[in-house]
Amino acid sequence: MALKRMDNIGIVVEDLEVTIDFFRELGLELEGRATIEGEWAGRVSGLGDQHVEIAMMRTPDGHSRLELSRFLTPRVVEDHRSAPVNALGYLRVMFTVDNIDETLERLRASGAQLVGEVVDYKDVYRLCYIRGPEGLLIGLAQELT
Structure with missing residues (x-):
């Protein structure tokens, strides 16, 4: 079985509204918003009981998406936003x-x-x-x- 596509890249943020506005200014379109919570979500993420607000942003060509997430519970535990461009893990x-x-x-x-x-x-x-x-x-x- 072959890989079909990359669906989205997820970014956790504190201020969902400001981040949506920024990516709109860049040229992405707001595809939709939702609240993710419940037992099934905790099983997928491994976080247990969670409550997350998400916004899905789409590139104008419709091929790429950016999922912006604001965790209400559980609280954010790490902060990598000030990491330099040579830090391990996801970069940009x-x-x-x-x-x-x-x-x-x-x-x-x-x-x-x-x-x-x-x-x-x-x-x-x-x-x-x-x-x-x-x-x-x-x-x-x-x-x-």
Whole structure:
């Protein structure tokens, strides 16, 4: 049996509304919101009794999704938001944009901060990392071809 697709990437946040607004500004669409709780959810996650608010964000092409989760119970136990780009584990999400300079300008108004600088990679991409809401590390790429 073959792998069919990647459904989504999950990110745990404290402020769901601010994070939704930020990813909307980036260009993702809010696909839906839900509350996840109950015995079945605890069996899947291994957390037992849980109560989580989620928002599913979709890229404009409809192929990729970002699941934003705000845990009400149990409480968050780790915080990796300030980890540097060489930390072990999940690192960042990378999005391709039409114009990196315009995107940066829009996202700065929403509190994004450039991590390093915008660089050209072999005349193929312009790339940068930003810190978004709650310090989330996000990559931006602009195809130059």
